[in-house]
Amino acid sequence: MSLIVQKFGGTSVANADRMREVADHVKRTRDHGDDVVLVVSAMGKETDELLRLARDVSNTRPAREMDMLITGGERKSIALMCMALHDMGVPADSFTGSQAGFLTDTNHQNAKILTISPQRIHETLSAGRVAVVAGSQGVSTDHNITFLGRGGSDTTAVALAHGLDADACELYTDVSGVFTTDPRVCGAARKIPNISFDELLEMTAVGCPKPAMRSVEVARSYDVPLHVRSAFTWEPGTWVSKEEPNMEKPIISAVVPDTSQSKVTVYGVPDKPGIAASLFRPLADQDVNVDMIVQNTSEQGVTDISFTVPSEQLEIGKEITSELANAIGAQGIDTDSTVGRVSVVGAGMASNPGVAATIFETLSNESINIGMISTSAIRVSCVVAREDVERATVALHQAFELDKG
């Protein structure tokens, strides 16, 4: 008998019928002999609806009150899920983040988990019942209700799996696992049966939508085995775990397309210590989510710095950067909202220097121009024109023979 933490997102609990499907899924898992802790998000568009209400009511939205409001969405889900479970003869108890023992810092809207003390979950499991826990929430060290942020339910599930020493954490999504590339972009995409935490982290960092990056970080830190799978089928999904030596392992795991970013370039930046910090600290303070950063080699004491930001943050990013460029004596800035990115990820790449060369040759053969390059030990990302992202993805997926399994 295993203990399994199962997490279902908002789409999976969007209405009464979906909730009963999840309840049925939990019942089958129990019938199979396993204990279940269920983590659920807010129903469908509930969180968006609460945000809209808040905007209607007030221009002044203290973070503490936003958390009080938003966490109500998950709370509604847990109560209804328990009712659906009882209806199927599965005894269940609901728990808010606070009741489940999630102690967080006081950083409202984006709180970090400090400790987990899941005594009440243990009691419910010992009584042969299912524990249904509200995702993305906890109680702060000063006794206020906190929200872990959008997508925080994955983190709740992983942290709870660690806190309970569960055998696995199953993250149910609307896709059936992690793929070699986006199936909507490239029909030859294949599901990856096993992947390492590091690889999945690099993939989520460059635009792979699921699971939430933060939850993979927690899973990696505490070595919690993840199973990313479909909420709609029983077929195995993708197992995520520590990398194990495997001679047969392919060099490259996936090609990740991303059309959500825009590019900002600061020209003629004086090449002095501290310049990068004076540029990126103010952006971070305004919560601008800077992603790729590339600084060219300095020529005659000046350099160019380019970075990408989510397209919806381009305006604010541009505004802040313009002021800073002026203050640090740069020549000017430029932005480009027609860029995209394609990334190649694979743990085998570190010891295979030919990978980058293959990437550049492949794109060159397709007459695709590369605007920025950034690399890590297990990833190479290229910024290209947004209209070229799909073609680049298909070509790279084929070049690394990902369609051949």
Add this chain to the structure above:
Amino acid sequence: MSLIVQKFGGTSVANADRMREVADHVKRTRDHGDDVVLVVSAMGKETDELLRLARDVSNTRPAREMDMLITGGERKSIALMCMALHDMGVPADSFTGSQAGFLTDTNHQNAKILTISPQRIHETLSAGRVAVVAGSQGVSTDHNITFLGRGGSDTTAVALAHGLDADACELYTDVSGVFTTDPRVCGAARKIPNISFDELLEMTAVGCPKPAMRSVEVARSYDVPLHVRSAFTWEPGTWVSKEEPNMEKPIISAVVPDTSQSKVTVYGVPDKPGIAASLFRPLADQDVNVDMIVQNTSEQGVTDISFTVPSEQLEIGKEITSELANAIGAQGIDTDSTVGRVSVVGAGMASNPGVAATIFETLSNESINIGMISTSAIRVSCVVAREDVERATVALHQAFELDKG
């Protein structure tokens, strides 16, 4: 400087505009130099909507989970109210029932308050801020979230006014106070400036819709001065307090019409000790809300027992009573869903034996037949045909000169 607890119901916080009106009201109260603790209900039809969702999801609705679900409504209101207050420059903190220190028994769906420890409310007030408290909720002795029942926000406000030793508890409603009768039924109705707890209790017991009876009981027990007033005007409403000797006080305070009840009669009940208990205990166990009970004088060892129940509970009440009638050897039962009730309430009535006579004469002059009579020290209620309730109300209001002030 006074400390005032202000309670606003669901209609007063039904949407963003209404919430801003309440915030404006609180701001004016503070500008006047008073400290405010605000108690709010769930928005508009929110509670009904949550109940509908629960029915959609499940036929099995454990009380603990219903409380987890329903209390989310008030929680949404407090967060949004705080945002609206901040927008007007009024600093405010929201508190769930648990955070406000409401400890209750474990009777989910209809929990009773055991103690109040409002330390956090005191801290917020000391910091010059408004405390916004979720109505009708608390945390039980076994650490679960509890709901005080429909209409429980009035009770929250009164209990909190007691716990904080507030100077007054203002209950804002959609009417401007307590009236000598229902203004919709009788145009000559007048607002009562002062009334005793006992009189208001008798009035709410026989159908006066506001405030909730239970809150008046708590106010009476702890001598919390209540001010029932309109959410839409600043005019004084009705003050409710302990009765003070007052020679000028009129004998009769109000005539209360009620068309929400139906009548059940059990015929030929053996007149033995314990019969009433064996009849009404099972009804109470099924939460059938029995109101007036009249037992006729026994003749030849058998008696008739009549009682009223809310019309929406008539079917279940009839079912239970039929079984019981059989079990206790009664001759049979009868029900009547075309009845109504008119009640005359006044603290001066106890020492004025002519009151009942005047009531019966007045109804007789109107050719209105009386089906049941029940009296207390300060109330006389008559069950009449539902179609006669309005005429009876107008006639009695005039007979006791309530229109003359």
